[in-house]
Amino acid sequence: MHIAFFGSSIVSAYWNGAATYYRGILGALARRGHRITFYEPDAFDRQKHRDIEPPEWCRVVVYKPCEDAAAAQLEDARGADLVVKASGVGVLDSFLEKSVLALKSPRTRVVFWDVDAPATLESIHTSPDDRLGPLVPDFDMILTYGGGPPVVSAYEALGAKACVPIYNALEPETHHPVPPDPAFAADLSFLGNRLPDRERRVEEFFLKAAAGVPGKRFLMGGSGWDDKPMPDNVRWIGHVYTHQHNAFNCSARAVLNITRDSMARTGFSPPTRVFEACGAGSCLVTDAWTGIEQFLEPDREVLTAVDGDAVAAHLADLSPERAAAIGAAGRARVLAHHTYDHRALEVERLLEGRDTGAPALEGAAR
Template sequence: MHIAFFGSSLVSAYWNGAATYYRGLLRALAGRGHAVTFYEPDAFDRQAHRDIPDPPWARVVVWQPGQPEALDRCLSEARRADLVVKASGVGVLDAELERRALELRRPGNAVIFWDVDAPATLERVASDPADPFRALVPRYDAVFTYGGGAPVVRAYRSLGARACIPIYNALDPETHHPAPADPRLAADLAFLGNRLPDREARVRAFFLRAAQRLPGRRFVLGGAGWGDLALPANVRWLGHVPTGDHNALNCSCTAVLNVNRDSMARFGFSPPTRVFEAAGAGACVVTDAWEGLELFLEPGREVLVARDGEEVAEHLAALQPARARRLGAAALRRVLAEHTYAQRARQVEVALDEGGAAREIA
């Protein structure tokens, strides 16, 4: 199968939280014999902040948003694909791509909308009855999402989606794995995530509040956009952390914090890539509470769960290195057994029937 995939970026994780998901899933699909072409815009300075070269398992086509003929060429070429994917959050010309991708349907192929931020998309559409995407949903052969579970499936079906299939985030053990600790990154708790409007309040509540409660402990904050935020004295901001340094960061701290964005926490069933990255490195993960967590990691045995910053601080104050190692090892075993991108790629194949349409799977 030839897959034409229109997304934000495959080669740059700069202001691009979907990069790990795209890389893991598309590498796994390529490993199963599928040919992948990834079309990404030259936007948001991502090409200047590439963190991987063009991979051998996918052909990358970079198009210029200011040159209409460049996108025309990409769409014309993609028409020959067996599966055309328009991902959410390309960042430029999204509305045009959502409409024009559907024009690429021909006998024998399928056109899929792949939502990498379904809670945000659904809340946007719900708040605006005139949103043009609303009328397009029933025309796609299926909607795939990387999170959301039953609440997202119900919401998309109510918009007329033919099928909605969650293909969750996962682990690529070739890229995220245990690594030697780096003393320069050592801390008691690390949080990695870009500063976004629907994330900041929860980062303050879960991460910065915990740092204030434990002034004698060391905290590191990674991600873009936090530079002008007043931080407690025991919090060190690292700036943008390239993906190549994620393993070292995850393995250099006693624990790694996951904080879901507001919309993902409300919908639940949305494990972000950070959870699997940290678990894949054998790190002890502390996460905010959200519905569906137990489908991925077992609270108390494979992950620690906190309802607020006070509980994060309590976990950290009581956490001995030996227990942190046991939790991390248990999480690593679980994700390797049940949550790899190789397994997700097989789910994609199951969801696509011989006629090119899609059906929902449990």
């Protein structure tokens, strides 16, 4: 089938954490024979910070961030078997969410794909400017990249015909073990942009942990942290491009995942960093969140921490041998159960009505 996808960006991960998710899911669907067109606005300097050129399996259309240009791309998408509007495009979101529904037809089904469901739902319930909530029942299906039962229930309460999480996963050809790079050497590394609902947890789980073990080396990657006060044993290196992620993950004793506030409250939302680190064979330490056991076994495939003191305690006791064993076990788990090929099969079954009891989307056959 032809999938027309309106998202933030597939070629740039600059201020765009969903990029690797889009590449993984859509690349896996392309391998299964589906045709992909990805529409993204030229916004937030993302085109100046491309991580990749348009992949051969995807037609990428970059448009000016204005309604006339967006309307032209909507017309271009008319007649596709499946039209997807992702959350968080960043510009013209309300316009696109309303306009894609006009593309529905006996041949074309329209899906809202929420890549930040807790934040989206909070906006629906609290923002006086929200326009998405009343449209939820009009979409043929709501897909999310996480959230578990609380998110499903919340969308069903808004009238969603069906809501199904399609979780982050690993793309083994992209994220895999590589030799360590001295430029990224550390005892604990963390990668994440500075965001309002992440900063407090970074202070607790990363900066407090660093202050607690001054003899350990901490490395931070991500945009926006340039004026953030940090302990002397923390080194900040700015934006880390996708092609550098493997070296970043493989050059530290352990890699830390810190879930954003909204995701931590909802649970069942493993970020892309979880699978990237495990795919590289890194020893992953994550803040504890509901549902982690669905993806990785604590103490064998991942280390969990309830606060910065617990992170520091893990580092104090973590030998190279144990770190390597946890990294190997985590990698084996995600390769066996959590790759984007697994997720693409889930999506395909959903669209054909062969899984979870969700209704089939007419016209969605390959």
